[in-house]
Amino acid sequence: MTLTAQELADLMPDARQLESDEPEMESSLHYAQLALLVACLEWLWRDRTDFFIGANLSIYFSRDQLKKRDFRGPDFFLVTHTERKPRKSWVVWEEGGQYPDLIIELLSPATAQIDRSLKKALYQDRFRTPEYFWFSPDTLEFEGYRLVGQHYEAIAPNEIGWRWSEVLGLFLGVQDGQLRYFTESGELVPTPQEAAAQAMAEAAQAEARSQRLAEQLRALGVEPDA
Structure with missing residues (x-):
């Protein structure tokens, strides 16, 4: 049985004050990359009030997960069609049942295998997140997936290796060793x-x-x- 957002919220504890429970970033490279992704998108969308960016922030999505704390949140996630305001964490049942529309994981030796497998399956099957990307600040590995039907399909890169994000309306691509946003006409954000x-x-x-x-x-x- 599929629960409505209100039915889900009624079953869950009031968690609006839940603090994020994420570890520190893996390295200064990872921290700089995360800050870059946040700063550029917030600057580009500075006049918008209908989105939320989570940076190394916990997502709470079920009572069992809340109890076990066995899930580490994405490094970067974007939720659209929501209120742009500060949050201590993203609590799905307090947000009308909304999950992220786009997730970017920054690979590290400690997390890469989980990001490519378990998290990819979770974002596909439970979160139903429309787009999922990962990028390694160390090796520059860069991949992207879009939800088509029930499964993720790889987003093909263009001739210079950029991948188009329908959620952002922007390209994501590697320049000077960093993952950056580019407009449809190819201009760097x-x-x-x-x-x-x-x-x-x-x-x-x-x-x-x-x-x-x-x-x-x-x-x-x-x-x-x-």
């Missing part, structure tokens, strides 16, 4: 710092063009400010 530097560079270029034009006008005997 910047970090806030990269965006600020780009804006400053464009302003400087515009000022330089204005000065060159003023010099050309003066050479023709025309005072640009007149």
Whole structure:
């Protein structure tokens, strides 16, 4: 019998104050990669209020799992069509039965086999998460899967190795040893710092063009400010 979100919530304890129970990231490479994925998407979607990003955050999805604490949450997950607000963890039965729409696991020697097998099966069969990617900051292994019917099917890379995410409306691809987002037209989604530097560079270029034009006008005997 399939339970509705309300029926599920009625059966579960009130867990809105459950703290995340995740271990530290494997290495500085993993931490930097996770921070990059979060910062770039939050910058790109800075005007949106209908999503939640979980970064190394626990997901609680059943009474048994809550009791055993035998599941480590994804490194990165995205839930759409929800309220953008801080959360201590993602508690499925307190969120209308919503599971992540996209998950990215960062492989490490300690977790790679589980991420490729047990977690992939869980995200496919229990979470029904539409898209699942994994990436290794160490070896640059990168794979992606999309839920088609009841099973994950591999997302084929394009000619430069990027994979399209229908959930994000963006490509995911490896550049300079890091997993990055790219627009449909192929432009890199910047970090806030990269965006600020780009804006400053464009302003400087515009000022330089204005000065060159003023010099050309003066050479023709025309005072640009007149």
